[in-house]
Amino acid sequence: MSDHLTIVDHPLVQHKLTLMRDMRTPSAQFRQLLREISLFLTYEATRDLPLTTKIIETPMTEMEAPTLKGKKLALVSILRAGNGMLxxxxxxxxxxxxxxxxxxxxxxxxxxVQYYSKLPQGMDGRAALVVDPMLATGNSSAAAIDLVKQSGCRDIRFVCLLAAPEGVARMRQAHPDVRIFTGALDTKLNEQGYIVPGLGDAGDRMFGTK
Known part of the structure; x- marks a missing residue:
């Protein structure tokens, strides 16, 4: 673990990830598990978001209470598999x-190869979470973050389910300022660019396609 890479080793994340790796896990359960793990990953990725305070009334008294500072966060999904994390x-x-x-x-x-891009307005004042289950070669993730940076956003965190060492290295080279949050750092990529041991193609596993 480093300033650039955070592995979320919470026991529930690791247990659910094992279920997702199992090739016998059906698509419906796979999607539900990805949704559940994404919540844990988001918790870690947003741990240091800046806070300010505002005056509120509780049922008992007035108080100065913490609240998130600045514009609402932006989530950027890398299609199609990123939608499983949204x-x-x-x-x-x-x-x-x-x-x-x-x-x-x-x-x-x-x-x-890019075929679509639609980002929220006012990205220059937002923190952004870019999500994609698999950080394999890192090429698509780096290209997506290029587009997010072109929109003016400077506070970017990348959240994925699994990462390969090659993808982490590519992201560190292309975007050393972007922190990566992942459930596991796997062994390597195979000749086809898939993560090993991995869990196969996340999009196909989610949507039942081949």
Missing amino acids: DGVLDCIPSARVGFVGLYRDEATLTP
Whole structure:
């Protein structure tokens, strides 16, 4: 664990992640587990958000109470698999603004191809959580964060379910200022660019596609 990489080793995260890795776990359970783990990952990724105070009335008295400082957070999902994490993040931060970046991986070159981008307004004043279950080569994640930075956002955290050492290294090289929060750092990538031991293609596992 470092300033750049945080592995969320909470026992519930690790238990649920084991269930997700199991190839026998059906899509409906896989989606539910991803939603649950995403909430835990969000909790860690937002631990140091800045606070201010405001005066409120409790049933007992007036008090100066803590509240989040600045604009509402932005969540940026890397399509399509990132959408599997959105519900869990929104359970934790229901008022967040949501954006989407569409990227697919060219299977021959393993490079990302962009086909869509829609981000909330006022990104220059927001903290952003960029979500995608798998940090494999890191190419798509780095490209998505390029787009978020182009919108003016400077406080960016990347949240994923699994990471490969190659993807962490790529992100550190491309975006050393972006912290990564993940459930596990796996062993390596295989020749097809998939994480090993991993859990297969997260999008296919979520949606029952091949």
